[in-house]
Amino acid sequence: MKTILSLLFSLAVAVACAQSNNGVHFNHGTWKEVKQLAKEQNKSIFIDCYTSWCGPCKMLSKNVFPQAAVGELFNAHFINYKVDMEKDEGPLLKKQFNVSAYPTLIWVDSDGNELHKSVGAPNADELISIAQQVIDGKGLAALERNYTTHPNDFSVMLSYIEGLSNAYEQQKIQVVLANYFKSVKGSELLEEKNYSLIKNYLEDIYSPAFEWFHKHQADFKKRYAAEEVEQKLYRTYLSYGHSLVRKDKIDYKGYKQYCKILKKRKVNNREKIVAYIDESICRAEQNWDAYIQKVNENMKLGYHESTNSFLYYNWAKAIDNSNQAQSKHYMQAAQWMEKAFEVSQWPLANNIVYLEEKLKILVKADNTRDKIKQLEERITTLRNQVKIDTH
Incomplete structure (x- = not known):
C-alpha cells in the first residue's frame, strides 16, 4: 500500500x-x-x-x-x-x-x-x-560492464572511453589508458590508433606513454600534423597545471613538482604556461592585489590576446564575485569591463551588457557617485541609439 x-x-x-x-x-x-x-x-x-x-x-x-x-x-x-x-x-x-x-x-x-x-x-x-x-540498456554502466568483461578488446575499450569522455569522467579515462598503454611499447605509440588515443584522451603528463610522446615529439611531427602535435603538448601541460588549482584546494606540492617537470623536459612556452597557472592560484586564493599585478604583467608580456572581450569580462567577474575584494580591486574590475566593451565585436545592442556589469561593479566601490551617474547616462544614451538604429 x-x-x-x-x-x-x-x-x-x-x-x-x-x-x-x-x-x-x-x-x-x-x-x-x-x-x-x-x-x-x-x-x-x-x-x-x-x-x-x-x-x-x-x-x-x-x-x-x-x-x-x-x-x-x-x-x-x-x-x-x-x-x-x-x-x-x-x-x-x-x-x-x-x-x-x-x-x-x-x-x-x-x-x-x-x-x-x-x-x-x-x-x-x-x-x-x-x-x-x-x-x-546501452548506457555508460553497460559500457563499463562490457569493458570489465573484455578489457583487452580495443573496440570495447574505445567505446567505453568515448562514453566516459561524454560524461566528463577524465580520471577514469586516465586509469583505462594507463592499463592499456602497459602493453604498448616504444615505437608502437606512433601507430595511428595509439596516437589518436594520446591526442584525444591522454591527460596525465606523468604517464610513461605521455613522457614517450613528449620525448619523441619530433617523430610524431614527421608522421602527423606538426602543429597538432605541438598544440596537444601545450594544452595538456596547461590543463594539468589548472587541475592542481581548485577554489577549495590548491595542490602547492604538486604545483612545485609540476614546475620542475616543465623545466626538466624543456617544455615549449613553459614560462607562459606557468604564468597562467600563477594567475589561477592568485584567483583561487582571492589574493586580488597579486592577481591584478599578474594579469597586467602577462598582458605586457603578450601572453593574453588584447582583443578578447571574454578575457576582460572573466577577470572582472572574478573580482566582482568575491567577498574579499576592496574598493581598489573593484575599480580595476570596472576598467577591465570597460575594456571588454571597447574590444568586443558584438553589435552595440549586445555590448551594452558589459557596461551594465561595470555599473554593478562601481556600485560596490566607494566614492564613485559621479562615475555611476555618468555611466547611467551613457547607458541610457546607447540604449536610445540602439532603438533608433533598429527602426
Whole structure:
C-alpha cells in the first residue's frame, strides 16, 4: 500500500503534468520521494543537473525540454527530476554522482545506481538518441560492464572511453589508458590508433606513454600534423597545471613538482604556461592585489590576446564575485569591463551588457557617485541609439 506521503506526491505530479501536455514533466519532490515514485512506476530516473548561472542549462530548459517529441519519450520512460546543484539536496547529489560541469544529464535506476551520464547541452534529436541508448540498456554502466568483461578488446575499450569522455569522467579515462598503454611499447605509440588515443584522451603528463610522446615529439611531427602535435603538448601541460588549482584546494606540492617537470623536459612556452597557472592560484586564493599585478604583467608580456572581450569580462567577474575584494580591486574590475566593451565585436545592442556589469561593479566601490551617474547616462544614451538604429 502506498504511504500517504507517496500518494500526496503522486497527486502533485499528476496535477503538474495536467497543466501541460507538451514537453518533459519534471517532478519537484525530495530525492527520496523521487526514487520511491520510480519504484512504484517501475521507471528509471532522469536528472537534469543545473545551476542558476549556467547558460546552456537555460537553453535546454527553454528550447529542448519543452519539445513534444522529447516529452513523449521522457515522460513515458523516466521519472524526470530537475536539481539545482547549489541548493537544497543539490550539493549531496553533486558529490554522489561526481558532477563537475553543467549541464550534466544523469540517468539512474530506482535505487539511485547510475546508468548513464552525459555532459553538455544536446539538441532535441541528440537528447532523444542518448535517452534511447539508456532505454535499450546501452548506457555508460553497460559500457563499463562490457569493458570489465573484455578489457583487452580495443573496440570495447574505445567505446567505453568515448562514453566516459561524454560524461566528463577524465580520471577514469586516465586509469583505462594507463592499463592499456602497459602493453604498448616504444615505437608502437606512433601507430595511428595509439596516437589518436594520446591526442584525444591522454591527460596525465606523468604517464610513461605521455613522457614517450613528449620525448619523441619530433617523430610524431614527421608522421602527423606538426602543429597538432605541438598544440596537444601545450594544452595538456596547461590543463594539468589548472587541475592542481581548485577554489577549495590548491595542490602547492604538486604545483612545485609540476614546475620542475616543465623545466626538466624543456617544455615549449613553459614560462607562459606557468604564468597562467600563477594567475589561477592568485584567483583561487582571492589574493586580488597579486592577481591584478599578474594579469597586467602577462598582458605586457603578450601572453593574453588584447582583443578578447571574454578575457576582460572573466577577470572582472572574478573580482566582482568575491567577498574579499576592496574598493581598489573593484575599480580595476570596472576598467577591465570597460575594456571588454571597447574590444568586443558584438553589435552595440549586445555590448551594452558589459557596461551594465561595470555599473554593478562601481556600485560596490566607494566614492564613485559621479562615475555611476555618468555611466547611467551613457547607458541610457546607447540604449536610445540602439532603438533608433533598429527602426
